[in-house]
Amino acid sequence: MDTKKTSLYKLHQDCNAKFVEFAGYQMPIQYSEGIVEEHKFTRNHSGIFDVSHMGQLFIYGDDELIKDLEKIFPLDLENLKLNHSKYSFLMDKDAGIQDDLIITKIREGFLIILNAACKNDDFKILKDLLNEKYKMVLDENRSLIAIQGPKSSQILNEVINKVKDLNFMSGNWFLFDNQKVYITRSGYTGEDGFEISILNNFADKLTRELIEKGSKLVGLGARDTLRLEAGLCLYGHDLDKDKTPVEANLKWAISKERISKGDFIGSDIIIKQLNNGVTKIRVGIKPEGRIIAREKTKIFNQSDVHIGEITSGTFGPTVNGPVAMGYVENEFSKKNTKVFLEVRGKKYAASICSLPFYKKSYVKGAN
């Protein structure tokens, strides 16, 4: 299969992107300024991310669709207001996470943003689970552009009026160049920001206008350091089929209403884990000094017993030090627990810490 290119490919080239193949797409890992500068620019100003490789799944339907989707997702979709978004997961019957996603209620049904590497499988799974009752479109005609960082609201508002009135985790249709674009106030960096769903033919023009207003393109490299500092999970690393939302410490995303009814896929396991606890759980890990513990690094307790594994680890440019997250046996998951990380055959001290490593308050109201 040929590697796909997004509609911003030419723009990436113009901005001297270094490309990497990711989930079948040629994606920019970084531009000429490098990951650290791109990361800091996003934290201090505004960064633009091409995330067009992600799946934009539209499912069309009414009340019956809501009921059917509630059998799949652990969400109170009946009470989800128009244009409001929720973070959720697609689980298997053992509550293993097949994908994590953002679902938004739109007038005609739902828009679900899926991970690039999972989107085609998700489409088939959902189609089967919904018995092909509803029209489903995994839209390849739309690009997805994220703009993140403290100046993003002002910059995007100069191009698309009134967008700054959106609340966090909600969206709406706006016009750009007389084309309908769907914008949500959300993101994956720990900063205030937006994700813009726009027809492919207009994505380049929109992005160039945002750059003109002072934002800069940021690659997948900095996207990874930004999301890790913000304590956000990356599917395929921090989340996979061998981990449940309770183990992933994401129970906040499961509706309490729905747990009491317990009628969604994987609910038996979820309820059992919520009542009896779990054996392993996702935690933040802060290595002492500068040592970087990457994915698959083994974690040991003070008696040198293997108690877990790092699932993501890098150097956090804003934290100005190493950051990591991983899974440890539950009894070692308390904040400030001393652990050891095995890097290149040597053991280095680290401690369990709360997430995120970096916190900025999201914009809740209009500003």
Added chain:
Amino acid sequence: MTEVKYSKEHEWIKLEGDVATIGITKHATEMLGDIVFAELPEKGSSVEKDGTAGVVESTKAASDVYTPVSGEVVDTNQAIVDDPSKINQDPENSAWFFKLKIKDVSEMESLMNKEDYDKFAKENA
């Protein structure tokens, strides 16, 4: 006159008397991106030609640093451990990695001169 030589693993080596100063090339730093961690060999330890003698890490990945010649480590550059970004700023000068008292000067012969290395680096970019 001391000539700087280069290895296929993108290290540079400058020999003065029987002490060689070793670092990584500008080309290497460009391929690695922002360096955020450096680990050096222990002073007094012995290293063997083409063996690992340190580690550098960018935000993306870790890479070994090799020694192009054998010898005993007589000095290391703590400044790049404390601030690894110095390696990106001045890789072929102040951001040297370690100094070796070399064992066998003939090991220098198989290394490249600047012109050959630049050509090699261009082909392997």
